[in-house]
Amino acid sequence: MSRILRIDTSSRTDGSFSRDLTDAFMEKWLQRRPNDQVVVRDLAAAPLPHIADVTIKGYYTPADQMDASLRAATALSDLLIHELRAADILVLSVPMYNFSIPSALKAWIDQIVRIGHTFSYDGKGFNGLLPGKRAYVLIAYGAGGYLDGGPFAGADFVQPYLKFLLNFLGIADVTFIPIEATTADPATIAANARKARALIDAAVAAASLRAAA
Ligand SMILES: Cc1cc2nc3c(=O)[nH]c(=O)nc-3n(C[C@H](O)[C@H](O)[C@H](O)COP(=O)(O)O)c2cc1C
Numbered sequence: 001m002s003r004i005l006r007i008d009t010s011s012r013t014d015g016s017f018s019r020d021l022t023d024a025f026m027e028k029w030l031q032r033r034p035n036d037q038v039v040v041r042d043l044a045a046a047p048l049p050h051i052a053d054v055t056i057k058g059y060y061t062p063a064d065q066m067d068a069s070l071r072a073a074t075a076l077s078d079l080l081i082h083e084l085r086a087a088d089i090l091v092l093s094v095p096m097y098n099f100s101i102p103s104a105l106k107a108w109i110d111q112i113v114r115i116g117h118t119f120s121y122d123g124k125g126f127n128g129l130l131p132g133k134r135a136y137v138l139i140a141y142g143a144g145g146y147l148d149g150g151p152f153a154g155a156d157f158v159q160p161y162l163k164f165l166l167n168f169l170g171i172a173d174v175t176f177i178p179i180e181a182t183t184a185d186p187a188t189i190a191a192n193a194r195k196a197r198a199l200i201d202a203a204v205a206a207a208s209l210r211a212a213a
Helices: 017-032 053-059 068-073 075-085 103-112 159-168 186-212
Strands: 003-008 037-042 089-095 119-121 126-128 134-140 173-179
Touching: 003 017, 017 089, 017 134, 017 173, 017 186, 053 068, 053 075, 068 075, 075 103, 089 159, 126 159, 134 159, 134 186, 159 173, 173 186
Parallel strands: 003 037, 003 089, 089 134, 134 173
Antiparallel strands: 119 126
């Protein structure tokens, strides 16, 4: 049994390609692994606050020097980190907004990337403190040309950023499942949806093989 943390970030609830893709991924996954437990955090339905001055002070204050106000300011970060630590598998559902990730997801990242909790610094280098986890990132791009070295590949600040960030936290095993050109004509969308479904099938089959090994 694995514990999965699913994080939705599209502001759209109806007709969201990233949510639909993630639904399809979860359905396939749970067909193969029905006993896995899923926790869902929907950052559009329940947006997180941006970190504030006092939150940052709390991040950099040693545990034995925290006062009540610093503890209160970092309580949400504590909870979100606990939720992430408890997961074996992270499933991120991400639309491209302005060539990058939605601010709702960035707000979550700013709450969970925390020195001494999810990464450390020893004076020479950084170490991720979340090893042994796997991440699947399902991305919807409105335009085409970002994937497979296309003409907009250099404008994709979603995959490189999330790959770097997850690796930074120690999550080395990251699989991206993208769909592009979600704003194109219906035939293009259908063809791209088929490609994305094939990637889901391959990712879930690979995970099952690993679990059986
Ligand atoms: C605020 C906003 C910004 C967007 N910026 C981009 C962009 O920079 N590049 C792009 O290809 N599509 C962009 N799009 C289109 C979305 O990536 C596309 O509609 C995608 O399907 C959104 O994911 P969703 O369907 O899960 O909501 C943007 C859409 C919105 C709402």
